[in-house]
Amino acid sequence: MNQTAEPADFVDPISSRLGYQLRRASSAMMVTLGRDMADIGLRPVEATIIVLVGANPGCIQSELGRRLGIKRANMAPLVAALLARGLIDKSPVDGRSLALYLTGEGEGFARRIDTIMDMHEARFANLLDDGDQSALRSALAAIAAVDASADD
Amino acid sequence: MNQTAEPADFVDPISSRLGYQLRRASSAMMVTLGRDMADIGLRPVEATIIVLVGANPGCIQSELGRRLGIKRANMAPLVAALLARGLIDKSPVDGRSLALYLTGEGEGFARRIDTIMDMHEARFANLLDDGDQSALRSALAAIAAVDASADD
């Protein structure tokens, strides 16, 4: 037995670390979400922007970026791409701020995104019983609160 | 009250998603680990390589990359940089494989890395009671197992 070249005696003091377990789990969900969103030609970040604009019509681009932890300089090309694809509209609310809205086509995408996200979420939530899932969510909230310093 | 420009009525159907909660928690741990490791001039990935080479002297570079989910093409410059800094040595075991070892200086770094990782881990583990932590770890393992397809 053990015909492969994989040494079974490899010592791994890293994979027991909470940070690496978190990273692997997060990566697993992002990778699968990325595949699911690719079915409708979007990346997760684009899908997220569409959902949030749909839930907050007229929201300001800079405020949206602040919520998502995306800097102004990086929001500009993201929004420009969605505008070029006809999924969102922007209109100035004063001389410097832009309000964002979904186009009709964008509304359709928002509904499809919600469905995809629901199915994606369910696929993972079904792995956990209710107790584990609520413990997981409260633990994640406590951990995420440690680095509450995402400035611009 | 509410003197800021933050609209308190912003609707956020994204931040309740498990995937985004995971991503934020993972990011929080990676960011803080990155700051801690920067104190000794290393990035988390470099620190991880040093720890694993220290725990597995003579391990093969490609096997190490496989364990870490880092492709051959990306391992080469990582290992080259640690070699140039005098933290690891490499010696051929046959005509094509390279065995990795820590230098004396690398051993010192490995000990400091272990201490930093212990403190980093403790800082987050202390946020959770024992029940939440074991639920968290089993949940993360179940989630990470979904995307068990990281080929080369």
Next chain:
DNA sequence: TATTGTTATACTCTATAACTATA
């Protein structure tokens, strides 16, 4: 003076392709 949006730029991470040498 601070904020909004934009452009340019750079660095890290990740990915593929192509190549050499070896098993």
Next chain:
DNA sequence: TATAGTTATAGAGTATAACAATA
């Protein structure tokens, strides 16, 4: 034919700096 290592390269993601226009 498959594996190990390397190089080159390209795409995301994220960061800063600088600028114009506006509050």
